[in-house]
Amino acid sequence: MIHPGMRVARRALVGLVMGSLLIVGLPAQSQEEPLTTLRAEREAAEARDAARLAELVEDREALQAALEEAREAHDEAQARFAGLAEQEQAQQTRREALDERQAVQGEDLSAVLDTLVRHSGELRDDLAESWITVGGAALPPRLDEAEVLRPEHLETLGDALMALTAETGRVVAFDAPVAGGGGQVATREVVRLGDLAAFSEGQLLEHGAEEDVLATAPPLPAEVSELLADFQAGEGERLALDPTRGQVIEALAQRPSLRERFQQGGAVGYVVVGLGAIGLLVALLQYAYLLRVSMATRRQLRDLGRLREDNPLGRVLLRFRALADDPVPEALEARLDEAVLAELPRLERGQPLVKLLAAVAPLLGLLGTVTGMIVTFQAITVFGTGDPQLMAGGISQALVTTVLGLITAVPLLFAHTALAERSRHLAGVMEGQASAALAKQLEHRRASPTASGSERRAAALA
Secondary structure, eight states: OOOHHHHHHHHHHHHHHHHHHHHHTOOHHHHTSOHHHHHHHHHHHHHHHHHHHHHHHHOHHHHHHHHHHHHHHHHHHHHHHHHHHHHHHHHHHHHHHHHHHHHHHHHHHHHHHHHHHHHHHHHHHHTTTOSTTTTTOOOOOOOTTOOSOOHHHHHHHHHHHHHHHHHTTOEEEEEEEEEOTTSOEEEEEEEEETTTEEEETTEEEEEOSSTTOEEEOSOOOHHHHHHHHHHHTTSOOOOOOOTTTTHHHHHHHTOOOHHHHHHHTHHHHHHHHHHHHHHHHHHHHHHHHHHHHHHHHHHHHHOTTSOOSSSHHHHHHHHHHHTTTOSOHHHHHHHHHHHHHHHHHHHTTTHHHHHHHHHHHHHHHHHHHHHHHHHHHHHHHHHTTSOTHHHHHHHHHHHHHHHHHHHHHHHHHHHHHHHHHHHHHHHHHHHHHHHHHHHHHHHHHHHOTTOOHHHHHHHHHO
């Protein structure tokens, strides 16, 4: 029996000879190289092979170790091959079982499976941006890889639908990462209202760019933010909900303030508001003056025997007392009318200006409307009607100036009416008392034509 080491040596010798033959059988291109180079390389290779062969022949232990390693590798390959063969056989068996089950189910159950796969995928896609999956129930699993319809598929989908339906009616508080306006992400307490909205610290939330990270929505009106903050703190029971999923609240947030509305009126709006402020200031000052005169007149009416200069009635009666000695009744009446007419300008002061401004304010508003429409048509001429924002400035000016004109005119009309009514009342009181004093004077003259002037004056003022 040949020793295993001798077999390895023989194999190495055969390899050496085959290598020499391969070197001799090089193609024509290699033969064109210098023969000295080929001879030197062949001799070097032969020397290396001879040295390796001698080393292997002498080191029998190394040969035995290499042989053992080769046997172990062969055994491992055989075991792996057997395992793969068993796995292939199991998969083949499973495939045959699935084919048999598929044949038993038939086309009806296959159609049910296809429908179930389609609806589960559509449901996941539709609820990807829903709030009920944030801090609540999980989405139903995808069934794209299901090959055969199983009862657990229906049970899993039904349970997921029931859980999602229950989440739509729950108010849940949980902690989640929220990205603020500056981009900083911090963990906050979030309150979710079913599938309607989620908010934190008085701010509505929206789905962020990163998964499982929420972001703050645009600023809300102050009253809505206060309601949300009070509800989260447990201090309020009212909430402001937007069934349009943020469109109404976004519109309210973009609603311009009173100052911004005023600025939209442009130069005409400033003029209208300025004139209205002047008219109201004049009306307030004059009305305050009339109130003071009314109190002084009432005081004078309670004590006609002591005439005062701080009211129109007292001044008219004092003037009448000075003219009571006039023997001509017509001249006395004319002088009395003159004294009454001299007091009327003070009582009616400011009314023409207030009336004028009340009439001019709507006209200025109409002027602003015309100029705003001119600006709008100029924008349409230059840019067309493709972008409504380019026309918004002119339309805002047209509408705002009209509103400002009406808002200015209405209070000015009320102020003018109040001033006219108050001054008319004072003028009526003054004229009535003056006419009564004149009548008493004339009656006393007819009753006692020989009475002195001082007696007649005393009788007239009695």
